[in-house]
Amino acid sequence: MTTNTTTTRINFAKTAPKVFRALIGFDAAAREGLDPALVELIQIRASHLNHCAYCLHMHTNDARKAGESEDRLHMVPVWREARHFFTPQEQAALALTEAVTLIADGGVPDDVYAEAAAHFDDEQLAHVLALIFTINTWNRVALSTGKVAGTDER
Numbered sequence: 328m329t330t331n332t333t334t335t336r337i338n339f340a341k342t343a344p345k346v347f348r349a350l351i352g353f354d355a356a357a358r359e360g361l362d363p364a365l366v367e368l369i370q371i372r373a374s375h376l377n378h379c380a381y382c383l384h385m386h387t388n389d390a391r392k393a394g395e396s397e398d399r400l401h402m403v404p405v406w407r408e409a410r411h412f413f414t415p416q417e418q419a420a421l422a423l424t425e426a427v428t429l430i431a432d433g434g435v436p437d438d439v440y441a442e443a444a445a446h447f448d449d450e451q452l453a454h455v456l457a458l459i460f461t462i463n464t465w466n467r468v469a470l471s472t473g474k475v476a477g478t479d480e481r
Contacts, residue, residue, distance in 0.1 A: 336473040350464060357457035360450065363393050368403060368417055369424050369455065370462045375404050376428045379466035380476035388479070416446040420455055427459045 340347040358366050367390035374382040387400055402409040406421050413421065423443040426435040444452055468474075 336471075339468050339472050350461070350468075353457070354461040354465070357454055357461050359454060361454050361458065364390070364395060365417060365420055365455075366458060367393060367395060368399075368413075369420055369458050370465075371400070371403050372406075372421050372424045373428045373459060373462040374466055376425065377463065377466040377470065379469050381469040381474035381478075382462065382466050384476040385479050419443045419446040423455065424459050427456065428463055 367386050370386040371383060371390065374386060390400060391397075399412050402412045403421070406413055406418065410418055419442045422439045423435070426439045443455065447455055
């Protein structure tokens with residue numbers, strides 16, 4: 328995947344401020360009641376799958392600041408082969424993140440959903456899903472507007 332770095336793209340936050348603020352509000356509401364470490368793992372995994380270097384850089388840095396270990400950060404893309412690095416709840420959230428992010432590849436399988444539902448109550452599960460929705464939206468904003476990794480503008 329390549330991007331055209333010679334084309335100036337819009338600054339989404341400045342060009343559509345109401346939409347941008349609404350997305351920030353949605354993101355903040357999604358995070359409510361979720362463990363901050365889990366939030367970052369979900370955002371990192373979706374950003375891997377979407378090839379969003381901008382968001383991946385941002386969320387791995389946020390995870391480090393929150394105390395996440397380098398070992399776990401390195402294992403996120405291969406979490407299935409390194410399950411011992413992650414709790415069963417985190418594994419369920421990572422599997423759900425993959426299914427929702429790659430939804431066009433076959434939807435969200437019942438077993439993936441059921442495993443997530445076994446580790447989260449209904450409200451938590453709704454927040455996990457909302458967080459997956461928001462990071463997928465942020466990835467698409469960053470990719471379509473040509474955001475450059477390492478230029479976190481928050």
